[in-house]
Amino acid sequence: MAAVEGSEVGGSEVQLAAVRQVAVIGAGLMGAGIAQVAAAAGYDIVLRDVTPEALERGLGTIRSSYAKFVDRGRMTSDDAEAALARITTTTDLDAVAGADLVVEAVFEKLEVKAEVFRALDAICQPGAVLASNTSAIPITSIAATTQRPESVVGTHFFSPVPMMRLCEVVRGYKTSDSAVAVAKAFGEGVGKTVVVVNRDVAGFVTTRLISALAMEAVRLLESGVASAEDIDTACRLGFGHAMGPLETIDLTGVDIMLNAASNIYTDTQDETFAPPELLRRMVAAGDLGRKSGRGFYDHS
Template sequence: MNIQTIGVIGAGQMGAGIAQAVATGGYRVILYDIKEEYCENAKEKIYASLKKRAEAGKITTDLVENTIEKINTTEDLKQLGICDMVIEAVPEVLELKQSIFKELGTICRPDAILCTNTSTISVSQVMSECTMKERCAGMHFFFPAPVMKLVEVIRSNDTTDATVSVIKQVASYIGKTAIECKFDTPGFIVNRCLFAFLQEALHCYEDGIATIEDIDTAMKQGLNHPMGPFEMMDMSGLDIYPHACESLRELPVTTWECCDSVKKLIEEGRLGRKSGHGWYDYK
């Protein structure tokens, strides 16, 4: 499928960032929000972001102007009917997302690809009232979207291989690395791993084991992380944390029992770099 025009729903922090990333990658963008002023504010922030990158020598001034020219805005959702692909990036409220995809199912062409940027909500639930479920999937960008290279592609219960293939192609075209979450699990890949890490950091703090500063320092200097867990939570916004935890509650609690897959590798003599083989081969 030849994707040329991509709709982005939601002109907030993530939506604006996705619009910038997509337009910079060469696609035409229609940015939608319920008020035109939200879209115009987003476009001004995109221009400021691009201009700052140009001043730093990271992109050309021509690319700044070309990117802005590719972004059109609207407060009429029906205008997204011409899009080859739509990416939703509204607040993490299930009912809101469901209503959007229900309407998109009547607005968009039957061959359009519909994506949600949800970070924790079940993709299958988000798409439950859409008539085009086989062409729906999760396309989860990371903050800040123009900079972060990773995109998670999440299958719903109905997503086809062809849909996943198109989304991966688009991600590659805009300079992102796409990874596939093979079924719709809470937290997908990154947040399922991340929030287990964040929760343990919080327990260390709340149990009085260490200060937030020392925990952040431990992770940065001990594990070479670019920022600590508390710095990361502040950057993402603490208000999203309870919603993410609620979505992850149905997962089984991690135990300290050694996983069978690790035991199997040890039995096979695959001990990691020291033996030349572990999860990966090093010879």
Template sequence: MTIKKVAVIGSGTMGSQIAMVCALAGYDVILQDISEESLEKAKESLTEHMERRIKKGRLTEEQVKEGFARLTFSTSIHSLNTADFVIEAAVEKLDIKREIFKKLDEVTPKHAILATNSSTIVSSKLADVTSRPDKVCNVHFFNPALVMELVEVVQGPHTSDQTAQMSVEFVNSIHKLPVLLKKEISGFVANRILGKLMDEAVYLLENGYATHEDIDLVCTKALNHPIGPFALMDLTGIDVNYFVRMQRYQESGNESDKPAKLIQEKVERGELGRKSGKGFYTYS
């Protein structure tokens, strides 16, 4: 199978940037979302990102123009009827993802690979609603997808070797660095390690050992991390952290897997990070 057309489901920060990465690499891409407003915001955000890259000399005006020419924005899931490779990047809720995969199975060609960008919901929880479990896998990009080089490809027990290999080759073709996990585990490699760091950072803050600013400073200056854990949660979305922990708690039933009280309170107040203008930090 030759991959010619890519579809990305969900036009939030991750989905829109994944779509642009694929378009810049030469693929025809459909970015699909049920919300016209979300698609408009995605266009505006991508335009700003591309303008900054042109100014910094990382891309030419011609490259950006060609990238946007290959990128289609659509609210119709039926527009995906010619997609060869689909990447779902919707909200981290299992019931929503299962409904999406069921629809994708109905509208996409039978040869199409159906991948989820989730790092917490493994593809075996989605594959059974499709008639092609062998073509379902995780392909996990990191935020911001336009910048971050690594992509985790995860082969579930249902995923064929061919699908895993094609997914790895696809990641290479969009100029990213793939890592193949031969077994499923929630969180994969990076986020399992990062999750332990996040938990400890929140514990230290909740118990008054240090401010979030100082904890971030320690991580960037002593551990040489490019960004501190609280600034990172603001970047990726505090609600994402909340949904991930709730999903883990629903699976395990362990109280320790629940979101921290601090995180829950911020979500309830709508303090979601950069996208809401306030999280642990305030943004203009």
């Protein structure tokens, strides 16, 4: 907390201290993960999705993940029960109106996020911080759909949220120091190491770097320079990466990486990020990586 109370934070301590109720919009892979770590850290969570089925799936994931932590002795069953009891699920967006911090984790499409942020703008209390878990959409574009762009910030968590230690906090063009401080305190409060991205260039730092590497890896494969295995081995053994770029695409989802790189390419017009034809054809064919059983590798 000491780092957050530094001089650039200004008068945000009151707001920081007040963050208690957190709403998470979207109970998919990321939303459920964020709700899970936040509830375990003691925050009260309202988890909102559009259908009861999506909420039940999200809650099921959280329940089984807590059970694994308990089995491994990393959490007591009492703490897991208490954390679960701090999560309320709802399909009613009005239920998030009282939140101090809202973290949006819906589909990675500006139109979908814009609809959510316009609705949040209309119902949330003044001073509430509205965060997006987007991987690549500029926070400034999301913020511009609201009348309170100073309160909109990026909190980019990584998958699987309970395991991955990083959170990128992203400042949009009009994001206030206080909203950045609240987001940073939240990221640290749920046990992550936070890096602050001072300008919301498309892809921020992490998606920008992995997209450049991954698109080049696909181009090398496509043009027959090396096999998928050799490209990944080169990165693992040559650079000490935990995973090669093509393995990373398979894990993240071929469609997700195509979308992320396309967004950066649209914004920058930099050919580094132009998705190669092979990636588009894989998505059209349904080879989406681990989740579909096949991507650059056979996962069946």
